[in-house]
Amino acid sequence: MRDRVSPLLPLTFVVGGLIAFLSLQPTLMLLWGSFSDAPLGLPGKLTLDHYRTAYSDPETLEMILNSFVFAAGSAFLSIVFAAVIAWVVIRTNAPCRRLLELITVVPNIMPPLLIAVAWTLLLNPSTGVINILVMKVFGLSSAPFNVYSMGGMIFVEGLILTPLAFLIIAAALSSMDPSLEESARMSGSTHLRVVGRVTLPLVRPAILAAATLNFVRAIESFDTPAILALPARLDVFTSKIYKEALDAFPPNHNLAASYAMSLLVITLGLVYVYRLMIRRAERFATVTGKGFRPALIDLGRSRYLAAAIAAGILVLLVVFPFLILLLTSLLPYFPMPLDEALTLLTAKHYATIVSDERVWTAMGNSLFLAVVGATLCMLLASLTAYITVKTTIVGRGIIEGLSFLPFAFPGTALGIGLLWAYVRFPIPVIATIWILLIGYVTRFLPYGLRSMTATIVQIHRELEEASQISGGGFAVTFRKILLPLMKPGFLGGWILLATIFIREFSLSVFLYTPASEPIGPLLYHLWLDGLHGRMAALGVVVTLLSTGLVMVAMRLARPRE
Numbered sequence: 209m210r211d212r213v214s215p216l217l218p219l220t221f222v223v224g225g226l227i228a229f230l231s232l233q234p235t236l237m238l239l240w241g242s243f244s245d246a247p248l249g250l251p252g253k254l255t256l257d258h259y260r261t262a263y264s265d266p267e268t269l270e271m272i273l274n275s276f277v278f279a280a281g282s283a284f285l286s287i288v289f290a291a292v293i294a295w296v297v298i299r300t301n302a303p304c305r306r307l308l309e310l311i312t313v314v315p316n317i318m319p320p321l322l323i324a325v326a327w328t329l330l331l332n333p334s335t336g337v338i339n340i341l342v343m344k345v346f347g348l349s350s351a352p353f354n355v356y357s358m359g360g361m362i363f364v365e366g367l368i369l370t371p372l373a374f375l376i377i378a379a380a381l382s383s384m385d386p387s388l389e390e391s392a393r394m395s396g397s398t399h400l401r402v403v404g405r406v407t408l409p410l411v412r413p414a415i416l417a418a419a420t421l422n423f424v425r426a427i428e429s430f431d432t433p434a435i436l437a438l439p440a441r442l443d444v445f446t447s448k449i450y451k452e453a454l455d456a457f458p459p460n461h462n463l464a465a466s467y468a469m470s471l472l473v474i475t476l477g478l479v480y481v482y483r484l485m486i487r488r489a490e491r492f493a494t495v496t497g498k499g500f501r502p503a504l505i506d507l508g509r510s511r512y513l514a515a516a517i518a519a520g521i522l523v524l525l526v527v528f529p530f531l532i533l534l535l536t537s538l539l540p541y542f543p544m545p546l547d548e549a550l551t552l553l554t555a556k557h558y559a560t561i562v563s564d565e566r567v568w569t570a571m572g573n574s575l576f577l578a579v580v581g582a583t584l585c586m587l588l589a590s591l592t593a594y595i596t597v598k599t600t601i602v603g604r605g606i607i608e609g610l611s612f613l614p615f616a617f618p619g620t621a622l623g624i625g626l627l628w629a630y631v632r633f634p635i636p637v638i639a640t641i642w643i644l645l646i647g648y649v650t651r652f653l654p655y656g657l658r659s660m661t662a663t664i665v666q667i668h669r670e671l672e673e674a675s676q677i678s679g680g681g682f683a684v685t686f687r688k689i690l691l692p693l694m695k696p697g698f699l700g701g702w703i704l705l706a707t708i709f710i711r712e713f714s715l716s717v718f719l720y721t722p723a724s725e726p727i728g729p730l731l732y733h734l735w736l737d738g739l740h741g742r743m744a745a746l747g748v749v750v751t752l753l754s755t756g757l758v759m760v761a762m763r764l765a766r767p768r769e
Contacts, residue, residue, distance in 0.1 A: 234625030285366030326529030380414030428618030623718025663697030
């Protein structure tokens with residue numbers, strides 16, 4: 209065993225050192241920045257003044273409360289939506305169940321920023337399409353809905369988070385032994401009683417895990433707060449970090465670092481709780497070695513109502529946002545009278561973005577980050593997965609833990625940490641596209657690692673041993689044996705990462721410059737500048753591009769017959 213492992217020690221040190229550098233440097237420098245008495249890029253001394261300033265401000269308590277209410281409300285709403293859809297799709301005979309499963313790919317089709325923008329166009333109290341229609345139909349004198357509110361923020365973020373909760377809850381429902389439900393029904397229980405007394409308790413670990421994970425995702429989200437919280441002056445952690453680092457004059461990166469550090473501590477704690485929930489989930493296992501085939505619940509005539517409810521949520525999440533963006537991209541200006549809209553459709557906004565050099569620069573930057581960043585991320589993830597899964601090298605657990613650290617790192621906090629980490633770095637990467645590349649790989653490495661771990665665990669060790677007996681070293685074995693066998697998982701993970709990199713916003717907005725501007729910040733600034741038609745046209749193009757990439761990823765991930 210020692211002879212087999214020892215040649216990998218140099219590789220382990222290199223991979224472990226790189227992951228430690230990527231994960232720990234921004235964390236430690238974020239901590240330093242929150243305690244430093246000097247501005248960004250200058251040496252200083254330790255002080256508690258920034259924390260005193262932050263937490264002596266009477267508005268800070270309201271900001272913390274807003275953050276937790278926003279995160280808790282969004283997580284709860286996403287769980288309700290996801291549980292309904294998962295139950296209808298997985299456990300019932302409702303029609304069009306396969307079509308409803310499209311919800312699983314929504315996060316990689318439409319950027320969250322565009323979903324928030326779309327609902328602003330729909331529920332703006334002054335010009336929102338839905339508000340105008342409701343007021344006209346019911347003769348109301350004022351708009352019934354206001355998206356610029358805590359309720360509006362929770363609604364939009366809850367829709368954004370629903371697909372992630374769906375994946376977790378649907379997986380639990382798919383692997384649950386249906387005999388327990390059948391026993392309850394044979395005892396005379398109704399469908400709703402069985403759901404409440406049997407189904408929900410059995411999938412409770414998955415529901416709690418999904419709720420915890422979505423709470424983390426909501427409290428670290430900046431897409432929805434950027435569009436809704438800032439105009440409404442409803443501060444949450446991420447909007448406060450943005451205002452101190454980028455919107456204040458002069459910017460106060462030290463104070464932003466103190467808020468970011470507080471947010472990081474919260475998310476780290478919650479991610480730790482999430483991992484504990486996942487580890488303890490086997491207590492609720494109901495699937496044993498005995499084979500079973502889940503029986504679909506016959507809802508009778510109610511199956512159409514169930515399908516309609518699930519489809520309604522899907523319409524809110526996908527159809528309405530995309531249609532309003534498409535309509536906005538085809539109108540000469542927005543808002544405009546609805547009875548005139550369909551007669552004045554134009555493609556001028558698409559022609560404008562095609563001839564706009566700024567758009568082409570952003571497209572080129574995003575495609576570069578997607579291709580190069582996804583490739584580097586997947587290669588690093590492949591080596592890390594091999595070390596942590598296929599070897600017994602001491603310290604592999606530490607490497608796994610360090611690689612998981614960015615999973616809890618909010619984009620806003622990581623952006624501030626990277627500014628402090630690289631502002632005086634010997635290699636000038638700050639204010640270039642390379643700092644974005646470093647940030648993308650750092651933050652999204654866990655996504656690639658999850659894909660490669662699931663793939664590499666299925667490769668039997670005898671294939672490596674056969675290569676070694678034939679005289680092949682690790683480099684040859686990895687390149688000629690392992691990588692070809694990992695190709696479906698590698699390519700699937702690569703394309704999914706590429707779609708994330710193309711639409712990334714919350715980290716990019718802290719690190720980009722005009723020369724390195726990617727698509728995410730460009731969409732945001734087009735919105736801020738009131739160029740709604742151009743923003744919508746570019747958003748439609750990005751959505752269609754992401755849709756194509758996701759469809760390819762799904763095809764690659766599909767097992768070969």
